[in-house]
Amino acid sequence: MDSNRDWSSQPPYLHPEYKSTQLRAPTRPLIPIPESLSERTGPVYGHEAVGALDADLTKNARVNGEPLGERIIVAGRVVDEGDRPIPEVLIEIWQANAAGRYIHEADQHDAPLDPNFLGAGRCVTDAEGRYEFRSIKPGAYPWRNHHNAWRPTHIHLSLFGPNLQTRLVTQMYFPGDPLFAFDPIYQGAPEGARARMVSAFDLDLTEPEFALGYRFDIVLRGPNATPMED
Amino acid sequence: MARRGQTPSQTVGPFFAYGLAPEQYGYRFKSLADGDMAVDSVEGERIRVIGQVFDGAGELIPDALIEFWQANAHGRYNHPADDRKDNLLDPAFKGFGRFGTGTAADNRFQFDTVKPGSVDGAQAPHINVVVTMRGLLSHAYTRIYFADEADANAADPVLSSVPAGRRDTLIARRDESLPGRVYRFDIHMQGPKETVFFDV
Numbered sequence: 471m472d473s474n475r476d477w478s479s480q481p482p483y484l485h486p487e488y489k490s491t492q493l494r495a496p497t498r499p500l501i502p503i504p505e506s507l508s509e510r511t512g513p514v515y516g517h518e519a520v521g522a523l524d525a526d527l528t529k530n531a532r533v534n535g536e537p538l539g540e541r542i543i544v545a546g547r548v549v550d551e552g553d554r555p556i557p558e559v560l561i562e563i564w565q566a567n568a569a570g571r572y573i574h575e576a577d578q579h580d581a582p583l584d585p586n587f588l589g590a591g592r593c594v595t596d597a598e599g600r601y602e603f604r605s606i607k608p609g610a611y612p613w614r615n616h617h618n619a620w621r622p623t624h625i626h627l628s629l630f631g632p633n634l635q636t637r638l639v640t641q642m643y644f645p646g647d648p649l650f651a652f653d654p655i656y657q658g659a660p661e662g663a664r665a666r667m668v669s670a671f672d673l674d675l676t677e678p679e680f681a682l683g684y685r686f687d688i689v690l691r692g693p694n695a696t697p698m699e700d
Numbered sequence: 701m702a703r704r705g706q707t708p709s710q711t712v713g714p715f716f717a718y719g720l721a722p723e724q725y726g727y728r729f730k731s732l733a734d735g736d737m738a739v740d741s742v743e744g745e746r747i748r749v750i751g752q753v754f755d756g757a758g759e760l761i762p763d764a765l766i767e768f769w770q771a772n773a774h775g776r777y778n779h780p781a782d783d784r785k786d787n788l789l790d791p792a793f794k795g796f797g798r799f800g801t802g803t804a805a806d807n808r809f810q811f812d813t814v815k816p817g818s819v820d821g822a823q824a825p826h827i828n829v830v831v832t833m834r835g836l837l838s839h840a841y842t843r844i845y846f847a848d849e850a851d852a853n854a855a856d857p858v859l860s861s862v863p864a865g866r867r868d869t870l871i872a873r874r875d876e877s878l879p880g881r882v883y884r885f886d887i888h889m890q891g892p893k894e895t896v897f898f899d900v
Contacts, residue, residue: 479707480706480709481709485837491836492756493759494761494834494835495835496890498866498894500897500899501896501898502898504857506823507771508769508819513795514778514780514794519732530729550704551705553704562732563719564720576715576802577714592732626710626719632781637830638707639832640710641713655837658837659708659837660708662705663705663706663707666705666706
C-alpha cells in the first residue's frame, strides 16, 4: 500500500479562506513514516457494535412523534481506489436538523431544535461494502467565517477502513447546492476532487410515498495507489 | 481495473460531540469509544495520558477530538493484520480510545490505558494518535513515545527519522505531581513547539 496520502485528492492543512485553519494548520512539512504494523492495523468494529436503530435517524431519537423535515435515504458503497468493496467499515454520521440547527450545545444558531431528532447515526458496511442511512434532509447553516457565510447542506461522516491509513473524516453534500461556490470548506478540497463529495439523486433508491434517495459512494485510499484517471 | 479517486477529507467541524463522543458530552446516544480504554481484566501497567491542545496563538483548543490507537502490553495489535503468535492477544483490550477536549474545565484530554509493549522489537513503545478539529480540513497524525524508554526511543526508526531538535514534541513525560502513573503529552498545532505530524 502506498504509504503517503494522495494530496491531489486531499485538502491542504492551510486554506486561509477558511479562517480557522490559520492558527490550527500545522506549518512544518509532514514527516514520512516507514510503514509498520502500527499503520497497517486500526480499530475494528463489527456489526455487533451498532444498535438496531443506529442507522435510522428518523427513529433513533423519537420522544413523542416523528422528526420534522424531508425524509431521505442515503446509501452507497465504500470502495478502495480499485473500486473493490470494503466490508466492515464503521461509518458514523452527524448532521443538523431540517432547520439547520445542530443539537450540540455550542450551536447558537437561532433556529429550532427538534425534540424527535438527534442527528447522529452509524452503521457498518456489509460484505459488498454497502451501507444505508435513513434521515432528515439537513438545512443550510450560517457560520461566522466571513460576512453572510452559510454552509451548504451537508452530512458529516467518519469512517474507519481496514487500517489507520484509511481513516477518513469527510462531509457529504447534496447535488446542485448554490452555496458550493461560496463555501471555503468545500472549496478547500482540490478542484478536481470536490465533486466526489457530492451525492447524486437516485430514483431507484427513492421509496414511493416515503423518501428521496441519494447515492454516495466513498472511496478510501489503497491498495496499490497509482496515478489517477478520474 | 477501474481507478477511482479518493474521497477528499473535510473538517470534523465544531459539532462532532453528539455523533462521535456522545456519552462524554452528555448526549443520549451510546459511545463506541471513550477515554477508558482498559477494563479491569486487561493485562499491563496502568497509565493515564493527559494533555492539552494549543493553537498558533498559544490558546487552548476546546473542540479537538483526539483518538488513540495502540498495541497491548505485549506489543500486539487487536487487528487481523497482526497475526503474530509470539505477541499475545488480549481480547479484552481493543486498543482504541477517543476523547474530546470540550468537557474538562482545562480542556484536557484524558486516556486511561495500559502502556503498550514494543510492537516489533525495533520500534519503541508508542501510541498512534489521530488529531482532528474545526480548522483541520484533513486530520493530523502523531505518535506518543515515553520519556522513561530512553534506550528504546534512541533505537526507534520513526523517532530517528525526525530532526533531533523536534523529537521532544513526541515524548510524553511523567507528571509526578499527580497520583498514579500519569504522563503528559501536549499537542501544539503551530509555533516553536509545533508537534511533529506524520504523513501516514
